[in-house]
Amino acid sequence: MASKITFIGAGNMASAIIGGLIDSGVTPSDITATAPRESELAAVRSRLSINTQTDNDAAVSQADVVVLAVKPQIMREVCEALSDSIQQRKPLVISIAAGLDAATIDQWLGGDNALVRCMPNTPSLVGQGASGLYANARVNDAQREMATQLMEAVGIVEWVDEESLLDAVTAVSGSAPAYFFLMLEAMEDAAVKLGLPADTARRLAIQTALGAATMAQQSDKDPATLKQNVMSPGGTTEQAIQHMEDADLRTTIADAMQACAKRAQAMSKELSGH
Template sequence: MASKITFIGAGNMASAIIGGLIDSGVSPSDITATAPNENELASQKARLGINTNTDNNAAVADANVVVLAVKPQIMRSVCEAMRDSVQQQSPLIISIAAGLDAATIDQWLGSNNALVRCMPNTPSLVGIGASGLYANNAVSDEQRTLATQLMEAVGIVEWVEEEILLDAVTAVSGSAPAYFFLMFEAMEEAAVKLGLPAATARRLAIQTALGAATMAQRSDKDPATLKQNVMSPGGTTERAIQHMEDAQLRATIADAMQACAQRAEAMSKELSAN
């Protein structure tokens, strides 16, 4: 990946992507991170050996890729302040800010920018994330490949061809780590009621989830088949699954994901209006 990459913002997600890029072979000297003051950048500079800057415009001046990694609430002021530099340099813009649509960010940056919206998730912090990406019409095939390579540094990448589908990505992967954490929490509580120590229950539940996910990832069988393979007629697993089906677990999950996607859409409208 022969590019100069600037991260506007140096929070947890930016640091995770930077670390993944360096692990994948990108030179720290090709990466710059910015923040309002040097104290916020000191740890990244010391730990990762990257360039740092408190001046966004200076950091954009020689960048081929600019990753917008600031909070959505301050995105407008950040973008408008570096509009001229972005227009002069014409880098690929990648936004990892939730809820802000591509057209709004493009307008704040002066319009006609090659812009990719990315919906990552928190497992990116440990290198096994899942990111959904959308590109506007100004993004070239080469830039699309570049965005893929950048986000694959922290996990898998899936592209969507309609921006509205990022709301579905939010529901199925962006917010979904919390669904599984809730499952771990509920399983631990139930196991304690069955007599297991909490720590034992937690370790068993988490390891089982890891094993099931790994099996699903490596198998050519769909989840329904894998589920069926664990079940024996009249056995313990069948009894548990039947109880979940009777309790309308599928409908609960579907309703929750629908609510998540609807909230993502509403947040986008709220943020763009501001």
């Protein structure tokens, strides 16, 4: 990726993406991160050897890609202050802020911008992310590839053709790490009640989750088949799965994801003022 990349914001997600880019071969001197105070930049500059700036306009002036990595609540203030520099430079803009639609961000930046919305998730912090991306009509093929390469630095990338589908992405990957953490928490608690020490229960549950995910990733079989392969008629796994099915776990999961997507839709309206 032979481009100058500026991150507006130097928090955990921005730092994770920057680290992934450097690991994938991007030259640190081609990356700039900004924050309001120098004290917020010292650690990322020391650890990653990138350029840092407290002046957003100066950081954007040479950028081919600008990644908006600030909290949604301050996005309008940041974008409107940047709009003149963005209009002058016309970089590809990538927003990783949840709940703010592309049209609203584009308007705050002065309009007519090539803009990609990205919904990453927290496993990006360990290079195992899953990001959903949407591009507005002004994004060309080369810019689309740049956005893909940027987010592939911390995991897999899936593009959606309709922006509204990012709400579904939020439900299936953006918020979903917490679903699995809940499962691990519940399994650990149950194992302790069965007599295992808590640390043993936790290690076994985490390793089993990792192993199952790795099998699902590497196998050409679907999850239903992989599940069936673990089950023997009349055996222990069948008994456990049947209990989950009787408790209507599938409906609970579907309802939870529906609630997640609905909340994402509501947040978008609240944050954009629509």
